[in-house]
Amino acid sequence: MITAGIDVGAKNVKIVLFEDGEVVARGTGLMEMDREQSIQIAYQATLKDNDIQEQAVERVVATGAGAKSVVFATDRSTLVTCISRGVRAANPSIRTIIDIGANDAMAIKCDETGKVVDFAVNEKCAAGAGSFVEAMARAMEVSLEEFVAFSLASTKSIPINAQCVIFAESEVVSLIHEDTDRNDICRAVHDAMAGRIASMARRVRIEPPVAVTGGASYNQGMLDSLTKELDIALTRTDNAEYVAAHGAALLAAEGRGSA
Structure with missing residues (x-):
């Protein structure tokens, strides 16, 4: 069948x-x-x-x-x-799942039998999802692949405080005008996104092993930032x-x- x-x-x-x-x-x-x-x-x-x-x-x-x-x-x-x-x-050993899509992110907690016991979703703003990074890459006039590469090359952490995609874009533009290193700007975007996702995920009381799914999980810059934010090993699922x-x-x- x-x-x-x-x-x-x-x-x-x-x-x-x-x-x-x-x-x-x-x-x-x-x-x-x-x-x-x-x-x-x-x-x-x-x-x-x-x-x-x-x-x-x-x-x-x-x-x-x-x-x-x-x-x-x-x-x-x-x-x-x-x-x-x-x-x-x-x-079957996975207990916590973090799914990151274009406009949404969610965390799912499973028990030892695989039954869903809790879940949480991000807020309505897309600042905790893949489209946030895409918007910031457009603001910096680089491809998504270049954006990720710049982020991974960063050696300095700087904050982005805006809680909205629109305001965050303005903050990124300001950093560009201040001649902030573009590597650090890209990392700051990923760190900001990771912080929002981690805050959402902690609501289900994360328990390892943890799997990361969704198209945005292929963004290695974001995945590195999320791993550092949660201080836990993350496994990206196949496909x-x-x-x-x-x-x-x-x-x-x-x-x-x-x-």
Whole structure:
């Protein structure tokens, strides 16, 4: 039986196809103004690229902020449930999960059986998510890859105090005008983001081992800052951006959803 998990985020839609206990396909696509069309395009492309007929997919579980836009879904499940299910399938020892997406971040606490016992989400402002770093990179007129490299080269910690993306951008511009070393500015942005994520994560009483998921977890500058802030080892999961979709596909295979 082939099942599908579809995670509809603010920036991307992620798709995982599952068969006989194995992932057989992954796909992704940008979210445009028309959500339903964006999902259909990404889904059909994933099927085509992996030579899978749509009628062969028996169940589809959708998750994420735009889950309701997956009009062909068999069922839906919460992001917390899907992320924890996806992570624990890969590593059952994980007790705490920190997920960092484009616009949101969350921390999930699991017990020894894998059951979610607590979770916390960041505030509405995106200053604790991946889009915050992207906005700061644009303000500095560098690519995200360059921004991360500059941050990792920094040898000095300086504060950014603004609690809002808009105000933080103004603060970064001021630092640029003051001829502050760009390496230190980039590190300051990551440190500020890490501080907000850590504050949110501590609300669930972090217990190791800790896994980090979500597309923003590939930002090594942010990951280094978060590791220093929490003073604990962090493990980035394989295919970190697909974890929620993977969990949704597993739930579909088990005939579950609506959790």
